[in-house]
Amino acid sequence: MKMKILAVSIIASVSAVMASPMVLADYSASNEIKVLQGFKPGGGSDTLAQLTQPYLKELLGVDFVNEYIPGATGAIAWTRLTKQSPKDGGTISITNTPMLMTNYIMNDSITYSIDELTPIANVVTDPGIIVVPSDSPYQTVEDLFQAAEENPGTVTIGNSGVGGDDFFSTIIVEQATGLAFKKVPFQGDGPSATAAMGGKIDASFNNLGNVYGHIQSGSLRALAVFTKERLEMLPDVPTLREKDIDVVAGSSRGYSAPAGIPDEARQELIAAFETLKQDQEFQAVARERALNLDIVTGDDYQQMMKDMEDQYGVIWNEVKEEVSG
Amino acid sequence: MDTSLVLTGLSNVVTLTNISLILGGTLLGLFVGAMPGLSATMALALLLPLTFSMDPATGLSMLASLYVGASYGGSIAAILLRTPGTPAAAATVLDGFPLSQQGHAGKALGISLFASFFGGLMSGVALLTAAPLLGVMVLKFGPVELFAIAVLGITIIGSLSQGSVISGLLSGALGLLVSTIGMDLTTGTPRMAFGNINLFSGIEFTVALIGLFSIPQALTLIEHSHGAGKVASKITDRLIPRFREITQLMPNILRSGCIGIATGLIPGTGGDTASWFAYNESKRFAKDKSRYGKGEIAGVAAPEAANNAVVGGALIPTIALGIPGSSSTAILLGALMVQGILPGPNLLTDYGDVTYTLIWAVIFANVGLLLVGLLFTKACVSVTKVPDAFVACAIITLCIIGAFAINNSLFEVGLMLGFGLFGYWLNKAGVSPAPMVIGLILGPVMETSFQQSMLIGNDSYTVFLESPIAVVLLCIAALSVLQATPIFRWVQVSCRRRIKQS
Secondary structure, three states, X not given: OHHHHHHHHHHHHHXXXXXXXXXXXXXXXXXXXXXXXXXXXXXXXXXXXXXXXXXXHHHHOOEEEEEEOOOHHHHHHHHHHHHHOOOOOOEEEEEEEOHHHHHHHHOOOXXXXXXXXXXXXXXXXXXXXXXXXXXXXXXXXXXXHHHHHHOOOOOEXXXXXXXXXHHHHHHHHHHHHOOOOEEEEOOOHHHHHHHHHOOOOOEEEEEHHHHHHHHHHOOEEEEEEOOOOOOOOOOOOOEOHHHOOOOOOEEEEEEEEEOOOOHHHHHHHHHHHHHHHHOHHHHHHHHHOOOOEEEEEHHHHHHHHHHHHHHHHHHHHHHHHHHHO | OOHHHHHHHHHHHOOHHHHHHHHHHHHHHHHHHHOOOOXXXXXXXXXXXXXXXXXXXXXXXXXXXXXXXXXXXXHHHHHHHOOOOOHHHHHHHHHHHHHHHOOOHHHHHHHHHHHHHHHXXXXXXXXXXXXXXXXXXXXXXXXXHHHHHHHHHHOHHHHHOOOOHHHHHHHHHHHHHHHOOEEOOOOOOEEOOOOOHHHOOOOOHHHHHHHHHHHHHHHHHHHHOOOOOOOOOOOOOOOOOOHHHHHHHHHHHHHHHHXXXXXXXXXXOOHHHHHHHHHHHHHHHOOOHHHOOOOOOHHXXXXXXXXXXXXXXXXXXXXXXXXXXXXXXXXXXXXXXXXOXXXXXXXXXXXXXXXXXXXXXXXXXXXXXXXXXXXXXXXHHHHHOOOHHHHHHHHHHHHHHHHHHHHOOHHHHHHHHHHHHHHHHHHHOOOOOHHHHHHHHHHHHHHHHHHHHHHHOOOOOOHHHHOHHHHHHHHHHHHHHHHOOHHHHHHHHHHHHHHHHO
């Protein structure tokens, strides 16, 4: 029975593929779009690709081919995209911000920059969040900050690694409040959340998607989120903005092409994402996979990158000496 | 534990479709595991999109059986070609390859298969019965405890150095040194990368592993290929081990299985670490240590039982807490998320039917492994009938494909060949590459957890004495080092003398 369903679904998807080019406008630049991924298959970027590309394929009438080139937190893939890929619109990449910019802000050996990109669209943003162990004495974000005020530099805060969004949001909070935390880097959001659950650190600056299940089950407590407004999923958790700390941060993923692709191709790609923004089914699937949609296209996406580049560049210059000390 | 959920899980697995997919998954895992460079993690990631359209029970059964199959498959190439198919099979090379050189390839593979089966079965049962209890333990392991584990692991180097201890320590130190290449965790600055961004993430140790073990073997085969004798192994003896052999190995398998489950439980350590731990303990408890490294069947059984036991062990925190115990289980967790199941401690309650399906699939996959292994392993004979020079070329080809496949990087192919030539020279100089691999595996764990511990403990070394788990582990490590020094032998001898006198 299950095999039969499987067979039917294969036939259905095959016929959908064959039918789609006939009913929809073809992508002008190429018959196939190669997507460079800077991370391993199965990770966050791949999750985005698996969600988005089946829809894009139908909208643009082209096949998507993923190429995984992990290493140097994405920098190998992005260097390849900007310096060595054809600028015909046939090659694009999943761009993770702020990692995309902090890579070259922090390391002189990484030579690409966002000026060598044609930003197409941001798709998801996983908002930043502060979580503490369930048995933590800190009930509110004020409790946590007060502890840091009483004992400067001893409250331990986990982050996903130097250069990641959580690392930078910790610094932004420090600068806004004048407090000093003990920043403990982990290799990714998962280990940082685990250490918080075990009470090994006082708090973890993390991302919603990684900790939502643990918050629901009560093994972690959320103190604050780094969004403009309170989240629908966590209506009782305040934003830092409510506490007069202007931090809106998260880990975002979208698509970019190399600079100098044909304008027609750029417009077609942007139009496809604009269509996705209205697609109810797409939104439902994203919600099911706990992905927080944040579709920002074209010039707006470019502005989003530029703002981040400025902001994080300034922060890094201020803390560079202290971190590499 | 909710019995009805357990039974629902069982009935979900026992359907014709799922059983045949489990057999298929195991077979696929066996092939993938046998290919050097293709690890279980990679295979899981590549198969994952295929399972999106399946229902949760079917998709998870297939992924779990692939994972189990790959854990055994790695030993086939390790035993026949001296090329570990997966990083977890590196320890199997030490005694597995000598056995096949002596004409006991069948015996070695058979022992490996049965040890894998028992190890995997043990961990499956542990998963079914103790997941909620053991899961809570995991949170006790933070950076401080991980550092203690890494220190304990490093002491293995002493007992692994075949021949001279000095050359073993040298090889281990080299491994630790090479492991420091790449981004510094706390400062974000690349070290020893020479401005080459390919080195920013450090050296992928699978690349080093393939080079160090396989290329020297291929070169040695070519060196000897003009002679009439055939060095590569044939399976001439029976595959199914004698009942007596199995019963004799049982204590060893049980011990190694427990080591595997425990190592799998701890996030950040996996099959690669577990197999070395088990090998070392097996040698420590053996009456005749001198046979290790020359073709001791216990030296095959221990790492294989351990690396298959890791599968269940690593799934325990994944299922009980939503924390992946290894990179492979992180992908399985991803598979659950795609099915709309968010990671967290409610996996055993709210999503119990799917979770127990996964657990039963692991148990059934181990039974499937035994069947598929018995049928398929014999087919490996054909591989070994090929003349040495061709085998050597095939090994080098597989190594190049494997090194490229890890990150789609040509740079890493060059790196692998570099390690290969270095390993060849090490072999000629009589230095074993095994301690170097341990250094490469444990170096990053040790460094990262040390830096994190110092941050958490406000730069005070006493942080390591505040954790009882860390203290116990560090004491074992100290004993393990002392055991290798002359002082310990002197104490031992004088104790024995005193006992005899009284």
